[in-house]
Amino acid sequence: MSSRWHGVEDPPVGLRGPAAPLSERPSRVLQIYFLTSERLGFRCWNSRDESRAIDLWCNQQVTALIGGPWSREAALDRLSQEIDQQRQYRVAYWPVFLRADGRFAGCAGLRPYESGKAIYEMGVHLLPEFWGQGLAREACEAIVSHAFGRLGISAIFAGHHPRNAASGRLLMKLGFTYQGDQRYIPTGLMHPTYLLRKN
Numbered sequence: 001m002s003s004r005w006h007g008v009e010d011p012p013v014g015l016r017g018p019a020a021p022l023s024e025r026p027s028r029v030l031q032i033y034f035l036t037s038e039r040l041g042f043r044c045w046n047s048r049d050e051s052r053a054i055d056l057w058c059n060q061q062v063t064a065l066i067g068g069p070w071s072r073e074a075a076l077d078r079l080s081q082e083i084d085q086q087r088q089y090r091v092a093y094w095p096v097f098l099r100a101d102g103r104f105a106g107c108a109g110l111r112p113y114e115s116g117k118a119i120y121e122m123g124v125h126l127l128p129e130f131w132g133q134g135l136a137r138e139a140c141e142a143i144v145s146h147a148f149g150r151l152g153i154s155a156i157f158a159g160h161h162p163r164n165a166a167s168g169r170l171l172m173k174l175g176f177t178y179q180g181d182q183r184y185i186p187t188g189l190m191h192p193t194y195l196l197r198k199n
Helices: 047-057 072-089 135-148 165-173
Strands: 040-042 093-098 104-114 119-126 155-159 177-184 189-197
Touching: 040 104, 040 135, 047 072, 047 104, 072 093, 072 104, 093 119, 104 135, 104 155, 119 135, 135 155, 135 165, 155 177, 165 189
Parallel strands: 119 155
Antiparallel strands: 040 093, 093 104, 104 119, 155 189, 177 189
């Protein structure tokens, strides 16, 4: 999987530095969400999200278990990939915002895994200040419902770094079944993998 889970149940940390990063600033632009949960809103990436992409994927804590640290160029390349995937496949690791105040919390969503079998990979990248609040589970529940409902996906794949056992526990709570370990090229390690099939 090209981008594994991180920060699902880790303890939250304090604000970074005297100036609040973009993720902690309320959005002044009306967000148009195509998917919502109780606390979260999902929308699609666009070219104006460069600063959000950098804030997220250049954060060493976010990318620590997925092959980081990432450079600014790598973060912007990832943004471009997400925009292209949305255009081609109608899925992405979509940017996620708190509905209460518009703060950017990270991304969560889907990417093609075995497109011929309608199997997609699910992943979550949350900024550290949003860890430990149950937002990863809330995001995943919304994504699973969207995938098996509107998108007509037949199964969802997920994996995580072997040191991130909390992600495995969450996947099992969501109904995923352990499938075995697979080598994940960015880390060079064998990552536990899981599958959830549509009922």
